[in-house]
Structure formats: C-alpha cells, structure tokens
Amino acid sequence: MFELFIDDNVVDYIVDQTNLYARRDKGNHTFVTTRQEFRTFMAILLLSGYNQIPRRTMYWERNTDCHNTAVSGAMSRNRFDEHMRFLHLADNNTLDPNDKVSKVRAFVSMINERCLLYFPEQQHLSIDESMVPYFGHHSTKQFIRGKPIRFGFKLWTLADPLGYVVQFEPYTGAGGGQPYGRLGLGGTVVKDLISELPQRPYHLTFDNFFTSLPLLSDLAANGIGATGTIRKNRIEHCPMRDATRFAKEDRGALDFRHDRRSNVLVVEWNDNSVVTVASNCDRVMPLARVRRWSRAQRQFVQIEQPDLIRVYNATMGGVDRADQNINAYRISLRTKKWWWPYFAHVLELVMQNAWLLFRRTDAHTAEPLDLLAFRRRIVQVYLMRHGAIAMPRRAARLALPAVHRVPDEVRFDGVGHFAGPSQTTKRCALCKKNTKKLCLKCTVGLHNQCFNGFHGIH
Numbered sequence: 001m002f003e004l005f006i007d008d009n010v011v012d013y014i015v016d017q018t019n020l021y022a023r024r025d026k027g028n029h030t031f032v033t034t035r036q037e038f039r040t041f042m043a044i045l046l047l048s049g050y051n052q053i054p055r056r057t058m059y060w061e062r063n064t065d066c067h068n069t070a071v072s073g074a075m076s077r078n079r080f081d082e083h084m085r086f087l088h089l090a091d092n093n094t095l096d097p098n099d100k101v102s103k104v105r106a107f108v109s110m111i112n113e114r115c116l117l118y119f120p121e122q123q124h125l126s127i128d129e130s131m132v133p134y135f136g137h138h139s140t141k142q143f144i145r146g147k148p149i150r151f152g153f154k155l156w157t158l159a160d161p162l163g164y165v166v167q168f169e170p171y172t173g174a175g176g177g178q179p180y181g182r183l184g185l186g187g188t189v190v191k192d193l194i195s196e197l198p199q200r201p202y203h204l205t206f207d208n209f210f211t212s213l214p215l216l217s218d219l220a221a222n223g224i225g226a227t228g229t230i231r232k233n234r235i236e237h238c239p240m241r242d243a244t245r246f247a248k249e250d251r252g253a254l255d256f257r258h259d260r261r262s263n264v265l266v267v268e269w270n271d272n273s274v275v276t277v278a279s280n281c282d283r284v285m286p287l288a289r290v291r292r293w294s295r296a297q298r299q300f301v302q303i304e305q306p307d308l309i310r311v312y313n314a315t316m317g318g319v320d321r322a323d324q325n326i327n328a329y330r331i332s333l334r335t336k337k338w339w340w341p342y343f344a345h346v347l348e349l350v351m352q353n354a355w356l357l358f359r360r361t362d363a364h365t366a367e368p369l370d371l372l373a374f375r376r377r378i379v380q381v382y383l384m385r386h387g388a389i390a391m392p393r394r395a396a397r398l399a400l401p402a403v404h405r406v407p408d409e410v411r412f413d414g415v416g417h418f419a420g421p422s423q424t425t426k427r428c429a430l431c432k433k434n435t436k437k438l439c440l441k442c443t444v445g446l447h448n449q450c451f452n453g454f455h456g457i458h
Contacts, residue, residue: 019031048333100173104346125203190226201225204226227277269305419439420438433447
C-alpha cells in the first residue's frame with residue numbers, strides 16, 4: 001500500500017535529482033545513491049517519528065542507552081549524513097522563478113496524481129487548511145492564531161470523512177497564482193481542488209473561509225452539492241434576522257431563507273451562539289434532537305437541530321482527522337533546507353493514506369494493524385530488505401538479536417538471503433533445534449537443510 005504512492009518512478013526521480021545536485025551543484029562526484037539506499041534512508045526517517053532522540057547521531061553510538069541496531073546495521077552514520085546533505089527534489093537550473101515552492105512542485109504533483117488514482121471514491125468530501133510546522137524564514141510562511149500548529153506552511157487540503165487526502169496544494173501567498181475573480185480566494189481554492197476529480201455527484205463541506213453564495217451557485221450548476229458555514233457579510237441581500245436579536249431567542253431557534261432561482265438555502269440556528277450555514281443541496285427538515293448542557297438549568301437539555309447542521313457536523317472533520325494521523329508520529333529529524341518540512345509532511349501524508357487503504361483490505365481483517373504497527377511494519381521490512389543488502393557483513397558482525405517473527409515481505413522476497421556462521425548458538429526458525437548457522441538478512445538461526453524451506457525455495 002505504501003509503495004502505491006512512493007513507487008519506483010517517484011523514488012527514481014528523487015534519486016536522479018539527488019545525484020545531479022551532489023555532482024553538479026556541490027561538486028561531489030563520488031556520491032551516488034540508489035533506489036535501495038534511498039528506501040533505507042526513508043525508513044530511518046519514518047523510524048524517527050516513533051523512536052525519537054535529541055541528536056540523530058545517537059542512533060549510531062555504541063552506548064547501550066541509545067544505540068539502535070536496526071538503523072546502524074542498515075546504513076552507516078556518514079552515509080546517512082550524505083543523504084541528508086544532498087537530498088534534492090528538483091533541478092535548480094529549471095526552477096520556475098514565479099513559483100515560490102518550485103523546489104517541491106514536481107514532487108507534490110507526483111504524489112497528488114497517485115492520491116487521486118487510488119482514491120476510494122466517496123460522495124462526501126471536506127475542504128480545509130492544514131499547517132506544516134516551520135519556524136525558519138520564507139515568504140510563504142503563515143501564522144494562524146488558535147491553530148495547534150501556529151507557524152508554518154499552509155496547505156489547502158481535500159479529504160474524505162475518514163481522513164484520506166485526495167488532493168493538496170501549497171499556499172504561496174497573495175498574488176501567488178491566478179486571479180481570484182468573483183469567487184474570491186476561497187472559491188478559487190475549492191474549484192482548483194476538485195478540478196481533477198472524476199465526474200460524480202459529490203457533496204462538499206467547508207468552513208466560512210471558503211463559503212460564498214456565488215460559489216454555491218457555481219457548484220450547483222456543475223452538479224456538485226455543497227454545505228458550509230458562512231459569514232454574515234457574505235449572505236449579500238438575503239433578508240435574515242438581526243443576529244444580535246436572534247441570539248436572545250431560545251436555544252434551538254432557527255430561521256431560514258431559500259432562493260428558488262439558485263436553489264441556495266441559508267439557515268441561522270441558535271446554539272451556544274448564532275450559527276449561519278448555507279447549502280445548495282441540504283434541507284432544514286427533518287429536525288433532529290440533540291443533547292446540550294444548559295447553564296441556567298444546570299442539566300442536559302434536548303434542542304432541535306436542522307438537518308443540514310447534522311450533515312455538516314458528520315462530514316466536515318476529514319482534514320482534521322488526517323492532521324491528527326500525520327501529527328501522531330511526525331518525522332523528528334530536521335535539516336536547514338526550507339523545503340524539508342514539505343518533504344517530511346508528504347511522507348507522513350502518504351503513510352496515513354496507505355494505512356487507510358490497508359484498513360479496507362482483507363489483510364486488515366486477518367491481521368488488524370493500527371497506524372503505529374503499520375508504520376513499524378514498513379520500517380522493519382525496508383531496513384531488512386534494502387539495508388541488509390548493502391552491508392551483509394556489517395549486519396552479521398553486530399550480532400543482531402534473534403527475530404522471532406520475520407515479515408513475510410522479507411522472508412519470501414528471494415533477494416539477499418545468505419547463510420553464514422553465527423557467533424552464538426541459535427534455535428533454528430524451522431525445526432527449532434540448536435544451530436550455529438543463520439540467515440544474514442533475516443538474522444534467524446537456520447540449518448543448511450532448513451534454509452530453503454524457511455524461505456519458500458523449492
């Protein structure tokens with residue numbers, strides 16, 4: 001699932017740009033990375049999300065309080081530092097001077113194509129902004145008060161209710177793109193994010209930054225439903241009641257207006273405060289009963305809620321759920337490259353998208369994996385499959401502890417499995433008898449006569 005997004009074409013592109021940058025821009029003609037090395041490098045980055053240390057060099061220290069055998073056995077410290085130094089995502093000679101994020105534009109486009117290709121089609125989609133943490137100096141850095149991540153780069157994100165990111169687009173600041181026109185910035189963002197979607201009767205949900213009556217009319221003309229909270233200064237000439245007086249009404253009171261020509265509905269509902277919602281497809285009825293705490297009565301009370309409010313609450317949280325998954329085990333290793341947060345964020349986004357796809361498969365039913373277990377499985381397979389190939393002798397010298405369960409993705413891949421002597425007596429993984437032999441890649445004890453059977457070789 002992970003390699004649906006970070007496939008060989010994406011890896012080869014990054015490898016080519018990294019080798020070109022090292023050779024031409026930095027004058028280092030000895031550094032040449034490969035597809036296998038980059039996947040090992042990427043696995044170490046992903047590992048740093050759930051196994052954090054203050055300094056990255058501590059992974060390779062010999063002190064037992066911080067040494068990581070899996071990392072040091074897969075790639076040397078100096079080699080990892082070289083990858084951090086020379087990693088590049090674009091050709092500096094062909095950058096667009098008018099694009100402030102041109103160094104990551106091609107990489108983002110490739111991932112967007114794959115996110116859309118494997119999108120498990122849903123009718124309900126939500127649009128919101130995501131923040132990528134960044135504390136350096138860059139003209140596109142944003143500050144949003146009240147957000148969990150206040151400083152960083154802003155992404156416009158389209159996601160389904162479970163958090164699968166369908167499309168995302170970096171925000172490059174005012175004037176950083178095409179004219180906004182009558183729809184404004186919010187409407188232009190919505191139209192851009194859904195422009196590549198297959199023709200389906202989608203239902204979009206967004207907040208008051210994006211919602212406007214012209215946008216709802218435009219989406220309705222294209223067969224797309226939409227519901228969103230709306231600011232009072234954007235309802236144009238809709239004759240709604242005065243918000244100050246309406247706030248004094250009983251809790252659960254509502255007022256609405258419907259434009260038959262554009263089929264747009266505007267609803268005001270008095271909850272903790274007055275909420276204004278507009279929609280081109282949802283309706284007020286049927287009214288639901290919801291539970292709220294009453295300060296005056298000091299108990300829970302039941303109040304009426306319009307149906308479009310219920311729909312909005314049920315479908316709006318997709319982007320927030322994606323952010324929650326991404327922030328759970330965010331890559332902790334950093335560099336001084338301004339575009340590094342974009343690269344790390346995209347890896348995290350791909351990880352959570354792959355996990356959400358995995359949850360839809362029969363494999364998840366047979367062996368349920370949460371996000372952490374899914375991430376660890378990918379890291380373990382990559383370090384064993386790609387890291388051990390580069391340095392089998394070093395891996396043997398480290399005398400890795402016995403692996404009680406070798407992932408099938410490594411055990412049966414048929415690459416880089418060699419029999420070798422063991423420094424200690426081990427229990428054979430197949431016949432369970434003692435042996436002085438092991439598989440240098442799987443690091444489990446195996447007799448010579450058990451070697452082929454364990455690896456599925458007939």
